[in-house]
Amino acid sequence: xxxxxxxxxxxxxxxxxxxxxxxxxxxxxxxxxxxxxxxxxxxxxxxxxxxxxxxxxxxxxxxxxxxxxxxxxxxxxxxxxxxxxxxxxxxxxxxxxxxxxxxxxxxxxxxxxxxxxxxxxxxxxxxxxxxxxxxxxxxxxxxxxxxxxxxxxxxxxxxxxxxxxxxxxxxxxxxxxxxxxxxxxxxxxxxxxxxxxxxxxxxxxxxxxxxxxxxxxxxxxxxxxxxxxxxxxxxxxxxxxxxxxxxxxxxxxxxxxxxxxxxxxxxxxxxxxxxxxxxxxxxxxxxxxxxxxxxxxxxxxxxxxxxxxxxx
Amino acid sequence: xxxxxxxxxxxxxxxxxxxxxxxxxxxxxxxxxxxxxxxxxxxxxxxxxxxxxxxxxxxxxxxxxxxxxxxxxxxxxxxxxxxxxxxxxxxxxxxxxxxxxxxxxxxxxxxxxxxxxxxxxxxxxxxxxxxxxxxxxxxxxxxxxxxxxxxxxxxxxxxxxxxxxxxxxxxxxxxxxxxxxxxxxxxx
Numbered sequence: 001x002x003x004x005x006x007x008x009x010x011x012x013x014x015x016x017x018x019x020x021x022x023x024x025x026x027x028x029x030x031x032x033x034x035x036x037x038x039x040x041x042x043x044x045x046x047x048x049x050x051x052x053x054x055x056x057x058x059x060x061x062x063x064x065x066x067x068x069x070x071x072x073x074x075x076x077x078x079x080x081x082x083x084x085x086x087x088x089x090x091x092x093x094x095x096x097x098x099x100x101x102x103x104x105x106x107x108x109x110x111x112x113x114x115x116x117x118x119x120x121x122x123x124x125x126x127x128x129x130x131x132x133x134x135x136x137x138x139x140x141x142x143x144x145x146x147x148x149x150x151x152x153x154x155x156x157x158x159x160x161x162x163x164x165x166x167x168x169x170x171x172x173x174x175x176x177x178x179x180x181x182x183x184x185x186x187x188x189x190x191x192x193x194x195x196x197x198x199x200x201x202x203x204x205x206x207x208x209x210x211x212x213x214x215x216x217x218x219x220x221x222x223x224x225x226x227x228x229x230x231x232x233x234x235x236x237x238x239x240x241x242x243x244x245x246x247x248x249x250x251x252x253x254x255x256x257x258x259x260x261x262x263x264x265x266x267x268x269x270x271x272x273x274x275x276x277x278x279x280x281x282x283x284x285x286x287x288x289x290x291x292x293x294x295x296x297x298x299x300x301x302x303x304x305x306x307x308x309x310x311x312x
Numbered sequence: 313x314x315x316x317x318x319x320x321x322x323x324x325x326x327x328x329x330x331x332x333x334x335x336x337x338x339x340x341x342x343x344x345x346x347x348x349x350x351x352x353x354x355x356x357x358x359x360x361x362x363x364x365x366x367x368x369x370x371x372x373x374x375x376x377x378x379x380x381x382x383x384x385x386x387x388x389x390x391x392x393x394x395x396x397x398x399x400x401x402x403x404x405x406x407x408x409x410x411x412x413x414x415x416x417x418x419x420x421x422x423x424x425x426x427x428x429x430x431x432x433x434x435x436x437x438x439x440x441x442x443x444x445x446x447x448x449x450x451x452x453x454x455x456x457x458x459x460x461x462x463x464x465x466x467x468x469x470x471x472x473x474x475x476x477x478x479x480x481x482x483x484x485x486x487x488x489x490x491x492x493x494x495x496x497x498x499x500x
Contacts, residue, residue, distance in 0.1 A: 072340060103363045103438060110371035116378040117347065124340050124381075127394075139378060146375075163364070163438065287495035 006092045006166035008100045014089075017098055021088050024238070024263065025230035026050060028271050032230075035275045057223040063216060065126050073125020076213075077221040079118035080228025083111050087235040090165050094248040094255030097166065104165035105157050108239055109150060115195045115232070116142050119204060119213055122225060126216035134212020137282045138204035141194060144289025145201065149191035151297040155184040155304045156243045169247035176246040180307070183300040185244045187293055192236030192270060196229050199274035203282045237266040319359055326352035337396040339384040347377035364438040 033046040041049075090097065090104035101107050116139060123135020157163050159181070160171035168177075178185045194201040197213070205212045217225050241247060241262045248255025250262075280288075329349035333342045354369030385394065400406065434440040445453060479489040 069338060069340065072344065101363065102436070103367055106364060106367040106371065110367045110374070113371050113375045113378075117344065117374050120378055120381065121340070121344070136382065139382060143379075283493060284495065287497055291495075291497050 005095065006097050006100055006169070007095055009096045009098060011098070013096070014098060017088060017093075018085050021085060021231060021234055021238070022227075024234035024267060025084075025227060027264065028230045028233055028267050029227075031268055031271045032274065035272060053226075054223060057219055057226075060219040060222075062221060063218040065128060065216060067127040069125050069127065072121045074221065076118045076121030076123070076125055077217060077224045077228075079121075080115065081224055081231050083114050083118065084228065084231035084235040087111050087232075088238050091235075091238045091259075092166055092169060092242055092247060093259050094257075096256070100166055101164065103163045105153050105163045105168070105243075109153055112149070112191075112195045113146065116146075119197060122217070123204070123213040128216045130209045130211070130215045131213055133209050134204045134206070134215070137206075137209075137212065138197065140286055141201060141204065141282050141289075144286040145191045145194035145293075148187045148289060148293040148297045149194070151294070151301050152184040152187040152191065153243070155181045155297075155301050158301060158304050159308055161308070165242050169242045169249075172246045173249065176244065176249070178244040181244070181300055181304055183296050184304075185240070187297045187300075188240060188244065189236075189266075189270065190293075192233065192240070193273065196232040196236060196270075198229060198233055198270065200277045200280045201285065202274075203279055206279060233270050234263070234267055237270060238263045240266055315359055319356060322352045322356040322359075325349075326356070334399050336399060339388060339397070339399075340381055342399050343377050343381040343384055347374055350374075350377070361433070361437060364441060 029050040030047055033049040034043060087108055089099045090101055090107050092100075099107075119138040119142075120135040123131045123133075123138065125131075156168050156171075156177050159177060160168040162168065162171075171177075190201070193199045197205050203209075203212070205214045209215070214222065214225060238259075241259050245262045245266070248258045250258035253261070326349045329345045329352065332345040333349070336342050336345060350373035351370050354366045354373065357366030357369060474492075476484060479491060480486045481490070
């Protein structure tokens, strides 16, 4: 098989790419509704829920709070969608990519760290207790998933000998990285749930603190926060495809179609995780992150490095 | 032309956000104004094709400021800095020192006879940086790392209110440790 070459398309393709990501996020929200319909709600209504909820939130007046830091609150709320959009800029859709950065993996990493700031700001902004607790929870948990995530991102880069996403795809033309770095893949997926405040890593928006960072958000702000979570999940799933799942490699279908198929499947799995796994208590997860995940993923990097050095 | 516009915009943002640190009245705003300033500097580095250094600057600074905000709110306020408060003290001295430092550094940047480039830049700047750090400067790196790690461990040991005698008993035989907070890996 010839090595797939990646071409940079013009910036005019950015709006369609953004639309594609938002469509994926939408599909994720629909699937979430299907998997866990509210009591007394049929499947059709559950499927329509993202639409009705969007319409409701767009018309809902914003809640005003005493002493809120409105500027920081709005930045925190609006930023998640923006970060997700910037993340997919370096994901090649088959042969095409918006930005063929020489350090695409670092680009992704820098953006997922920006989520730290955004979620904390969304928690700080409203000047409310539960919201603030949510923001602090997120930071504690972020410290525990971020280092494992960094080394999970390092493994494919070490194997490909490059931080360029296109080179990582090209390096998988024989074996997909998920096959021989499964630990890195699982840790990566867990971290995607982490920076999307999702499923097992969603205590920052937990029901035990009345919704945490979401508790005071209303109207368009709430829509951006909820939509941003799905957009981040979709962006994380999309980035896993060139990193671990062979990019556009696959039989019959063209490369771009395979990228979409793999993204949708991983996104569906990530959405489904919320309905299969309990939310992890942040104080428990922090220790697991540092004591279990970090050593495991370090061993994974060592394993990959030994193979790369031995094979060359 | 476009590059010049981007550079001057980023420069203006960096200086303005840096100044905002002292104008705003909340620890959160001050911290994140500083973060914006650092991000502008990191993005300016991308203009000279230092892609890795630029993005890592953004990554590290946003991470540091997110953590620093927590500590600023905890320790820097009169009573945890959840209320609006002034970001300055020792106003006159601080102003003189900071303006003096700025002028000194700016004068240095403008007046030093910078050497002109002799060779073409390496094709892969990131790889060249890695080789420089891990090659000739490796001794410095492997000396600095243990020192930093020892500093962190010492800092935690000094700051932690509970010692091993609290955790394991006077004869250090009380396993598992008696901790006020349960962990996630089986401690009770």
